[in-house]
Amino acid sequence: MISTVNNSSCADNFTEGQIPNQQSQRNNNRLQLQSFIDQYGIVKTRTPTINRIKKHLNKFCKTLSCISIINALLNRIPIIRCLKEYNIRTSLFGDIIAGITVAIMHIPQGMAYGLLTTLPPVYGTFAITSLMTGQAIDGASLEYSNVINNESYVLSNISEAMIISEKVGLATTLAFFVGMVQLTLSIFRLGFLTVYLTEPFISGFTAGAAVHVFSSQIPSVFGIVIGTIISHFTEIHNRHGVSVVGPIKQGLPPPISPPFKQISYLVVHAVPIAMVTLCISISMAKMFSRKHNYKVSSNQELLAYGISNTVSSFFQCFPSGCSMSRSAVQEGSGCKTQLVGGFSCLVLGIVIVALTPLFKSLPMACLAAIIIYYGMCKPRFSVLGQIDNTEIYKNIKLFPVARQFVNIKILRFDESLYACNAPFFKRKFYELIGIKLRQEPLIPYEMLNLNQNEGIRYKYVVLDCSPFNFIDTVGVKLLIEIYNDLKKRDIKLYLSECRYDVQHTLELMNFYEKTAPSIIYVTTHDAVMFIRTQSDHGND
Known part of the structure; x- marks a missing residue:
């Protein structure tokens, strides 16, 4: 018993003796750390x-x-630097052609988007000219135009019972506040906020906008769709009550201050419009910047949009955003600098000042058709890969396990091929196989093809035609053109899974005589196996 007590006491003494030792060790560590800081650190x-x-x-x-x-001025107003360094010989022709081309697209599309705001179509043309001027002076990106786009659909939430003048006042006030929001974000260098507008968020927003835009045009598109000339000379507006654009005032309206009505209501809408517009515009700008190797500043874009929307609000304009279709056309038409916006503005100014009577008989149904057509003419292109141990080929984005082959590119165009989507088909087809097309009309075709094959690692292209319900003459001619062009580049094109109607059209157009008899295979797997057999035997 005594022994046990003594042992217990020793244990207690040992434990108590260890506590000061541990505390002193920690104190020594702190002193060592502090001495290290005193010796090597910087006292702030x-x-x-x-x-x-x-x-x-x-x-x-x-x-x-x-x-x-x-x-600082050159950085804030890029047009000054552009004018200083402008090369007339290399840039002027491309800017003029691109400016005229985009201006031609501006007029009907601008009027069509004007309808989405429940305003008369003429206000779309007013907004285009003012905002194009602002973009030419202050736009930082080279390839996209600061013009009217579907973001303006938010305005359709304003009561339809208001008279036109009140709607115009609300629209211009909203444009002013959108511009002020963007200017404020630019001043406080808050362009980085676009990072938090994620791709799923924007995709959901634009998908909802697309549904709204499509449904809003259904009442108009079921009108009598007829050309402007027939509409004018047959007077269908008076005889049959078909809605037309009506008289358009010549010239720009005089500057007038926005009425600043319902400020609290409009400010709530101005913030999301400004942010979503910026995010979509920055996405477009970054896409072109990667392609042409230049930098994009989100704060500079905010400044440009803010100035454009604020100034244009005094000319009876509504909020603006970038246009994906016209940006692509402008870039593909050979634009070189920001001056392309100035040339577009010049053409539009001439139209507004002198040619507006030509549009008074344009049926509203035609403008509605423009909006709906744009949404229908851009189908998807898919890259296919083989599922291991099967003869099944699936979209590699949806099925990451799908295997691609080294020298073979398998594509599928998820729509019938016809005149409306043929330009998109050609551009996307070449893009997916790594060939960059350039539109340089003054350079011979043979010179264009020099060094075009650099970086191309595909010798065979298989086009899965299973989604083709039909193909028209334009589509057949395009396939013949692509086949012959790829042949010059030592690339072979094969088609697979063509429907009977498609094969019949190809036969009527003498497709096989202009290409090759063995170009089409029953299934995609048959085409791939034939290519691999030929490659194994060295029959390239």
Whole structure:
């Protein structure tokens, strides 16, 4: 018993003796760390806020000079630098052609988008000219135009019972506040906020907008769809009550201050319009910047959009966003600099000043058809891969396990091929196989093809035609053109899974005589196996 007690006491003494040792060890560690900081570290003393402000002001004043001011202006107003470095010989022709081409698209599409705001179509043309001018002066991106797009559909939430003048007032006030929101974000350097507008968020928003845009045009498109000339000379507006655009005032309206009505209501709508517009525009700008190797500043884009929307609100315009279709056309038409916006503005100004009577008989149904057609003429292209140990080929984006072959590219166009989507088909087809097409009309075709095959690693292309319900003459001619072009590049094209109606059209158009008899296979797997057999035997 005594022994047990003594042992217990020793244990207690041992434990109690260890506690001071552990505490002293921790103190030594802290002292060692502190001594290390004292010896090798930097002692920071907190500077008063006033002193920090004075320090920054002194630094700013020392760096302030004429050169720094000029550089700041050049960075904020890129058109100045563009004019200074403009090469007339290499850029002027492309800018003029692209400007005229895009201006031709602006007029009907701008009027059509004007309908989405429940305003008369003429206000779409007013907005185009003012915003194109603002883009030419302040736009930082080279390839896309600051023009009217589907973001303006939010305005259709405004009561339809209001008279036109009140609607115009609300639209211009909304444009003003959208511009002010964008300017505020630019001043406080908040362009980084676009990172938080994720792709799923934008996709959901644009999908909802597409449904709204499509459904809003159904009442108009079921009108009598007839050309403007027939409408004018047959007077179907008076005889049959077909809605037409009506008289359009010539010239720009005089500047007038927005009425600033229902401010609290409009500000709530202005913030999401400004942010979504910016996010979509930045996405487009970054796409072109990667393609042409230049940088995009989200804060600069905010500044450009803010100035455009704020200034244009005094000319009876509604909010704007980038146009995907016209941006692609403008880039593909050979534009080189921001001056392309100025040339488009010049053409549109001439139309508004002198040619507006030509559009008064344009049926509203035609404008509705433009909007719906745009949404229907851009189907999807899929890249296919083989599921292991099967003869099944699936979209590699939906089935990541699908295997692609080294020298073979398998594509599927998820729509019938006809005149309306043929240009999109050609552009996307070449893009997916790694060939960059350039539209340089002054350069011979033979020179265009020089060095075009650099980076191409495909010798065979298989086009799965199973989605083709039909193909028209334009589609057949395009396939013949692509086949012959790829043949010059030492690339072989094969078709698979063509429906009977498609094969019949190909026969009527002498497709096999202009290409090759063995170009079409029953299934995609048959085409792939034939190619692999030929490759194994070295019969390239």
